[in-house]
Amino acid sequence: xxxxxxxxxxxxxxxxxxxxxxxxxxxxxxxxxxxxxxxxxxxxxxxxxxxxxxxxxxxxxxxxxxxxxxxxxxxxxxxxxxxxxxxxxxxxxxxxxxxxxxxxxxxxxxxxxxxxxxxxxxxxxxxxxx
Numbered sequence: 001x002x003x004x005x006x007x008x009x010x011x012x013x014x015x016x017x018x019x020x021x022x023x024x025x026x027x028x029x030x031x032x033x034x035x036x037x038x039x040x041x042x043x044x045x046x047x048x049x050x051x052x053x054x055x056x057x058x059x060x061x062x063x064x065x066x067x068x069x070x071x072x073x074x075x076x077x078x079x080x081x082x083x084x085x086x087x088x089x090x091x092x093x094x095x096x097x098x099x100x101x102x103x104x105x106x107x108x109x110x111x112x113x114x115x116x117x118x119x120x121x122x123x124x125x126x127x128x129x130x
Contacts, residue, residue, distance in 0.1 A: 001094075003079070004119050006037045016098055016123060021045045023088025032084075051092060054104075058091040063112040072114025098126040 002020075009015045020042040022029050033040045045051065063069070073083075094113060098106040106126035108117040123129045 001116050001119070002036050002040075003081070004116070006040070008119055014123070016126070016128065017041075019043065021050045023048060023051075023092065028087055046088070048089070048092065051095065054095050054097060056093055056095040058089070059093045059113060063093060063110075064091055066112055069112050069114045072112070072116075076114075098122060098128070 005018055009018060018041065020033075020040060022032070022042060022044060023046060024032070024044060025046060026044045029042050029044050033042050043050070048056075094110050094115075096108040096110075096117065097104050106122070108115075117125070
């Protein structure tokens with residue numbers, strides 16, 4: 001998803017600004033984003049406070065290793081990605097939100113950890129385009 005967001009935001013300068021929150025240390029984030037998107041804005045959230053504040057919980061077995069997750073893993077492998085070092089709690093679900101000021105104006109409800117919305121449609125889904 002990070003690669004896809006990087007490509008979209010590079011091509012579409014009107015795409016909403018992106019801010020990542022991740023479970024690792026600052027150093028782990030610098031290492032990860034340094035490899036995949038050095039210009040990304042990212043915040044270390046080791047204690048998962050933002051995850052809690054946004055209502056992001058843990059997934060069950062089906063959301064973490066179910067058949068849909070395996071299919072998404074294969075899709076990712078075809079793009080040349082592989083599973084790296086696990087950092088933080090791997091059972092915590094992803095979150096994707098569009099905010100305006102302090103308000104969440106759109107969010108994707110992840111069915112499993114490999115679920116991705118149509119990233120190109122986010123501005124429209126969030127009502128940012130006409």
